[in-house]
Amino acid sequence: MRSREKSVTRRNVVVAGAAGALAAGGFGHSAAAKEPANEVLVKAFLAKQGESFDAMYQACADTFAQDFVWIQSGIPDIAGRDAALAFMKQFGAMGIATVKIDVHQIASKGGVVFTERTDHMKRPDGSVAMSLPVVGVMTLKGGKIVRWPDY
Numbered sequence: 001m002r003s004r005e006k007s008v009t010r011r012n013v014v015v016a017g018a019a020g021a022l023a024a025g026g027f028g029h030s031a032a033a034k035e036p037a038n039e040v041l042v043k044a045f046l047a048k049q050g051e052s053f054d055a056m057y058q059a060c061a062d063t064f065a066q067d068f069v070w071i072q073s074g075i076p077d078i079a080g081r082d083a084a085l086a087f088m089k090q091f092g093a094m095g096i097a098t099v100k101i102d103v104h105q106i107a108s109k110g111g112v113v114f115t116e117r118t119d120h121m122k123r124p125d126g127s128v129a130m131s132l133p134v135v136g137v138m139t140l141k142g143g144k145i146v147r148w149p150d151y
Helices: 010-024 037-048 053-063 081-093
Strands: 064-072 098-109 112-122 128-141 144-150
Touching (some): 037 098, 037 112, 053 064, 053 081, 064 081
Parallel strands (some): 064 144
Antiparallel strands (some): 112 128, 128 144
16 A cells, blocks of 8 residues: 655655745735735725715825825826815816726735726716726825825
């Protein structure tokens, strides 16, 4: 009768080493792995955009740093938290009540969080005014967003 113990072979060592290298490189998932805090913050912030206009505005007020810079294609950069909040109020005047955001991919390194997403601009009746594919890069410091370019 053959022993059921695994023998150590070159193949086993190579396979185990490759699996470990993939996991160490961030390609594998571990039950013990925790989602980075900045990714959690960004996901929560983006989720608030779809709740109500007041929740969207408050999330921006709570999360934008005083020296916040918002960079969006096609419009001038918005510098400062107060200017960004004034811009947010224009959304309501344009008939945008919420922005439902579908996050397709999220990744981070240190204080920088990258998102690939679709932003669905919704009217007060819940209908979609427009949907835009977006890639955004948020820079965070001390739990606040300091820079947010969207492409």
